[in-house]
Amino acid sequence: MKSFNTQYKDRDSLEKFITQNRIDKSANTLVQIFSGSANKSKIIALSSMVKKILPDASVMGTTTCGEILGGKIYDKSTVISFSVFDKTVVKSNLYTTLNAKKVLKDLIQENTKVLIVFSDGLKSKAEKFVKELHSLKPDILIVGGRAGDNYKFKKTYVFDETVYTESGCIVASLSSDSLYSNNDYILDWTPIGTDMVVTKVKDNVLYELDGVPIFEVYKKYLGDDVIENFPQASLEFPLIVKKGNIFIARDPLLKTEDNALMFAGNFEKGDRVRFSFGNIDDIGSLSEEYFDKFKKFPAESIFVYSCAARKALMQEKLEDEMNVLESLAPTVGFFTYGEYFHAANVMELLNVTTTFVMLSESSNVVKRVLKRVKSKETDAVKRVLTHLIKVTTKELEHISTHDVLTSLYNRAEYIKRVGLKIKSASRYKEYFGLILADIDHFKLINDNYGHIAGDKVLQKFAKIFTESVREDDFIARWGGEEFIIIVNYATIDDLEKLVKKLQRRIEKVSFSPVPRVTASFGLTVFSKGDSDEILFKRADNALYTAKQNGRNTYVIG
Numbered sequence: 001m002k003s004f005n006t007q008y009k010d011r012d013s014l015e016k017f018i019t020q021n022r023i024d025k026s027a028n029t030l031v032q033i034f035s036g037s038a039n040k041s042k043i044i045a046l047s048s049m050v051k052k053i054l055p056d057a058s059v060m061g062t063t064t065c066g067e068i069l070g071g072k073i074y075d076k077s078t079v080i081s082f083s084v085f086d087k088t089v090v091k092s093n094l095y096t097t098l099n100a101k102k103v104l105k106d107l108i109q110e111n112t113k114v115l116i117v118f119s120d121g122l123k124s125k126a127e128k129f130v131k132e133l134h135s136l137k138p139d140i141l142i143v144g145g146r147a148g149d150n151y152k153f154k155k156t157y158v159f160d161e162t163v164y165t166e167s168g169c170i171v172a173s174l175s176s177d178s179l180y181s182n183n184d185y186i187l188d189w190t191p192i193g194t195d196m197v198v199t200k201v202k203d204n205v206l207y208e209l210d211g212v213p214i215f216e217v218y219k220k221y222l223g224d225d226v227i228e229n230f231p232q233a234s235l236e237f238p239l240i241v242k243k244g245n246i247f248i249a250r251d252p253l254l255k256t257e258d259n260a261l262m263f264a265g266n267f268e269k270g271d272r273v274r275f276s277f278g279n280i281d282d283i284g285s286l287s288e289e290y291f292d293k294f295k296k297f298p299a300e301s302i303f304v305y306s307c308a309a310r311k312a313l314m315q316e317k318l319e320d321e322m323n324v325l326e327s328l329a330p331t332v333g334f335f336t337y338g339e340y341f342h343a344a345n346v347m348e349l350l351n352v353t354t355t356f357v358m359l360s361e362s363s364n365v366v367k368r369v370l371k372r373v374k375s376k377e378t379d380a381v382k383r384v385l386t387h388l389i390k391v392t393t394k395e396l397e398h399i400s401t402h403d404v405l406t407s408l409y410n411r412a413e414y415i416k417r418v419g420l421k422i423k424s425a426s427r428y429k430e431y432f433g434l435i436l437a438d439i440d441h442f443k444l445i446n447d448n449y450g451h452i453a454g455d456k457v458l459q460k461f462a463k464i465f466t467e468s469v470r471e472d473d474f475i476a477r478w479g480g481e482e483f484i485i486i487v488n489y490a491t492i493d494d495l496e497k498l499v500k501k502l503q504r505r506i507e508k509v510s511f512s513p514v515p516r517v518t519a520s521f522g523l524t525v526f527s528k529g530d531s532d533e534i535l536f537k538r539a540d541n542a543l544y545t546a547k548q549n550g551r552n553t554y555v556i557g
Contacts, residue, residue: 002301031059031060032081065336076150088361091172108173115143119158142340184293185339187350197271205256237276238250304355414486418535434535440518465502520551
């Protein structure tokens with residue numbers, strides 16, 4: 001395959017471009033039109049003209065918040081991409097009604113590898129639609145984004161050569177036994193502040209966090225100036241939520257009549273979110289690291305779908321990021337009101353990210369060199385402030401989540417983690433265990449040897465536990481002389497083996513001046529339907545029984 005990308009000026013120059021590049025009239029040609037203008041008559045006239053020149057091509061278009069071409073960023077221009085495939089069948093269709101089954105019936109073949117989806121940016125429930133596509137065909141890579149309108153947040157359009165819609169989508173399928181595709185995303189936004197729980201939400205309309213009206217939350221943390229220039233002024237401070245292994249940013253699009261906020265993506269009740277900011281120390285400074293990661297894959301063309309909020313913060317600095325992709329293959333794309341991202345079993349609508357798909361009809365990985373360009377300068381004060389915020393945020397995070405004496409996680413963090421673990425285990429049928437440990441006769445240690453000796457005993461126990469469990473297990477100081485461990489992918493047998501290992505290590509450690517220290521343990525495993533309270537109660541009852549049985553033992557609950 002080959003992609004030929006250009007800025008549109010007029011018909012004559014476009015026809016000359018097509019002729020010079022020998023873009024033929026093959027049915028295996030995909031045309032993407034990224035329009036910085038939302039003038040309906042102009043976008044249809046342009047797409048219709050392209051279709052007349054290339055009658056067998058598939059034409060799909062979207063309005064934008066900026067255009068991407070050759071590693072450069074443009075505003076209010078029109079960029080056209082012609083991708084000519086040798087061995088890949090291209091089909092496309094526009095839909096004003098979002099019906100996943102119909103789309104699959106119209107466009108999918110046995111060897112379909114990729115779906116490119118452009119949806120309107122404000123009205124339709126395109127996120128739900130894309131997730132339905134994924135659930136029906138989980139092996140097909142889905143990429144694309146939501147249309148923009150240059151930050152006006154009024155009307156966005158997707159279109160083909162005859163029809164436009166502000167409430168629908170246009171979808172193109174790429175079907176081939178010889179097509180290689182790889183996608184990824186770049187975020188690098190830094191969470192700040194404390195977790196807040198989504199307490200009232202309906203799809204992408206958020207009403208409350210921690211029981212507080214959402215607009216009051218924004219006013220409290222971002223201030224009156226942001227509220228007065230909403231939503232444009234808030235785009236640089238999205239809410240971050242974790243879905244599976246992906247951190248997702250969510251930006252508000254508009255304020256509803258009942259003072260709720262409509263976001264460019266859905267939330268679920270119980271989600272934990274935090275505000276975030278673009279750390280200029282990180283963004284754009286990882287060029288070589290990203291290049292080394294992506295250069296391993298075959299790429300003849302790269303389609304880029306990046307967020308309008310990312311562009312608003314980084315401005316020309318974002319070209320550092322685009323240069324990495326342009327060093328891999330010719331790039332083209334647009335700035336969106338949300339980017340569709342597919343990874344493993346995850347299909348999500350992202351915000352504030354740069355997403356991209358690398359396509360090739362050859363498995364050959366061409367040797368590439370990162371193009372060296374002069375990095376765009378950033379405001380020195382902003383750079384210092386973002387570094388200061390990042391460092392102090394990390395320090396505050398550690399204080400709020402860790403026990404000062406032992407450096408283990410604290411009870412509050414355990415409560416948060418176990419809730420998320422139960423939610424994940426229930427959804428993905430995972431299994432895990434819980435161990436509650438209590439140092440025997442700890443009060444006597446403090447009474448007879450002093451609190452300094454008691455503190456050293458606690459610190460040694462923390463060290464023993466940390467060195468004995470796996471990296472992905474979780475340990476917290478529950479309080480006083482009690483510790484709690486979440487053991488991932490563990491059966492009762494696994495818990496017993498771990499406790500016996502802990503007992504052996506405790507037996508070998510010197511707690512001088514205390515002559516001998518032991519501990520009692522309560523063990524249990526997660527069962528379907530368990531709440532965090534039920535799970536803890538079983539472990540606590542088992543621990544109580546172990547202490548009643550003479551201590552220095554364990555009981556299964």
